[in-house]
Amino acid sequence: MKIDKGSTIGVFSPSWVITNEAPEAAARAEEYIRSCGFNVKHGKLWGKADAYRSGSPKERADEFNTLLRDPEVDILMASVGGQVTNGMLPYIDYKYYTDNPKPVVGMSDVTSLLLAIYAKTGIPTYYGSNFVTSYARLGSYRDIALKSLCDVLNFENSYEYSFPEYYSDDVIEWSQELTKEKRIPNEIITLSGGKTKGRLIGGNLYTIGNIWGTPFMPEIRSGDILFIEDTEEWACGVERTLAQLKISGVFDMIGGLIIGKCRHFEHYGTEKTYYEFIYDYLDRLNYPVLAECDFSHCAPMLTIPIGISAVLDADAKTIELVR
Secondary structure (H helix, E strand, O other), X not given: OOXXXXXXXXXXXOOXXXXXXXXXHHHHHXXXXXXXXOEEEEXXXXXXOEOOEOOOHHHHHHHHHHHXXXXXXXXXXXXXXXXXXXXXXXXXXXXXXXXXXXXXXXXXXXXXXXXXXXXHHOOOEEEOOOHHHHHOOOHHHHHHHHHHHHHHHHOOOEEXXXXXXXXXXXXXXXXXXXXXXXXXXXXXXXXXXXXXXXXXXXXXXXXXHHHOOOOOOOOOOOOOEEEEEOEOOEHHHHHHHHHXXXXXXXXXXXXXXXXXXXXXXXXXXXXXXXXXXXXXXXXXXXXXXXXXXXXXXXXXXXXXXXXXXXXXXXXXXXXXXXX
């Protein structure tokens, strides 16, 4: 499952109505993607709104299934996340997808769809760019995001991540004009050293909690490398989902942990950063743990697969995908 110039990206709207509320940003993202040599095909809910969502659960699933069956579409990408992607999971055509797979890409609330497809089919999905929020940005951030997507989809034997020099934690009001973005010096942090190889699994921590214990959540296996991130989350909310995973034995089974940046973490009196809060709550894990990685709501968003093996070297601060 590769992407090349000339490939067509089918854009679906699994939750929030960003193409309706911020049409200028959606148009800017499309203009950028087309300028890079790719084609864009709108799902039937592009520009639509049903209050806080793009359509009913069945309508959103039908949009996805239609793009999946469309022979012109090479890759399916979410326009944005939101809160209610999990409602469409029972209506996805997993049988057709198994027989006719295409890369599915998205992040945040789209975690539930990515994990559901992998759970039901065993075919890897990609925690990466949302169409509008990754490609309506300015300057190099969107270039880095697109290059990461292409690199991860197209690598053959192995691929080692190169982390960006700068990042932005801006919370953008997409319905307003975007004139500048932050350039914060980037630093990847080792919390616990060591090296491990395992299957990558994870996504947005809050969203994982929303499908935990359902048939749409893949089983966590011994030796897996879990990756998690959040945005604008409170310490109490992070603890709630961490506790759910902890009492389920997840942190005793995995062989490594990757913690993404958390944009605007509310420490709620703990005086801790997001990664410090997680590491301390989990009693300072004794396997490799790498934090402040760029698989997050900050820009640029690097793409990380669900269901593909990786080598995590926390001492060297490297992550290498391997077939």
